[in-house]
Amino acid sequence: MLIVTAGKGGAGKTTTAVTFAVMAYDSGKRVGFLDADNQNSASEWLQEAEPAITLRTVPWDLELKQKIRLIDRELKTLLAHHDVVFADAAGGFSDESLSLILQAQLLLIPFEANLLDLRTTAKAIDFLKKARRINNSRRYRQACLIVNKLDTRRTRTIAELDRLVPNLSEPVAETRIRFLNPLPEAVKQSTVVSRGKQRRWQGAATDFRRLYHEIAERFAPDLLSSERHGRAA
Ligand SMILES: Nc1ncnc2c1ncn2[C@@H]1O[C@H](COP(=O)(O)OP(=O)(O)O)[C@@H](O)[C@H]1O
C-alpha cells in the first residue's frame, strides 16, 4: 500500500513519514520509501537511520513532467516489491505533489496545532476534494489529518481544536502529537524516537507509537505487525 505525507512545509511530513517507515520496518514489514520533496531531507535521514529500507529519491532539478514520470515509475517498482511504501510529498498542494497525492491509498496530513494552520489545512482539503472530482483516473483513497506540535499547556488552542476538528470533512487522528524536543535530537543522531532507549525520549516514542497504531487500525491494516519476514520487533 502507498502512504503519502502531504501538507504545509514545516508541519511534520518528513518526521511522520520517516518515523513511520522505520516503525513499519521494525515490525517486520518490507518497506520502500520515495522522497519526492525538493529538500530531500527524508533521504539523508532515512539512509542513516535504516539503510535496509529501499530508498528512492526524486531529484529536485527535474522538469515537472519528468518528475511526474519518474515518480510514477519509481512507485510502480517500489510497490511491486514491498508491503508498504511511504512517500514524502513536496510541501503544499501544488501540481508537483498532486499526482503523487492522488495515487495514495492513504494520505497523512500533519498540521501544526494552531488556528492559522488549521484554516490553511481546511482550505487544502477543499482543494483536494475538487482535484479528486476533476481527475477521474487517479484519486487518493482516504486521508487522515494529524494534529502536530501540540503545546498541552495551551488550553485555549485545545478548546478551539476540539470545537473545529469535528467540522472538517476528513477524519482527524484522535492521537495528537505533542511538541516534542527529542524529535530534532533524533534527526541529529540519525535515528527515530521509537528506537531510542533514553528515558527522555519515551514520551515522544509513546506519541508516535499511539499514532501509528491508531492509523494502522483505522486505515492501514498493512502496518500491523507480522512475523512474515522474521524480523518482528
Ligand atoms: N511534534 C513535534 N515537536 C517538535 N518539533 C517537531 C515536531 N514535529 C516536527 N518537528 C520539527 O519541526 C521541523 C519540521 O518538521 P518536518 O517533519 O521536517 O516538516 P515538513 O517535512 O512538513 O516540512 C523539524 O525540525 C522537526 O524536527
Ligand SMILES: [Mg+2]
Ligand atoms: Mg519535509
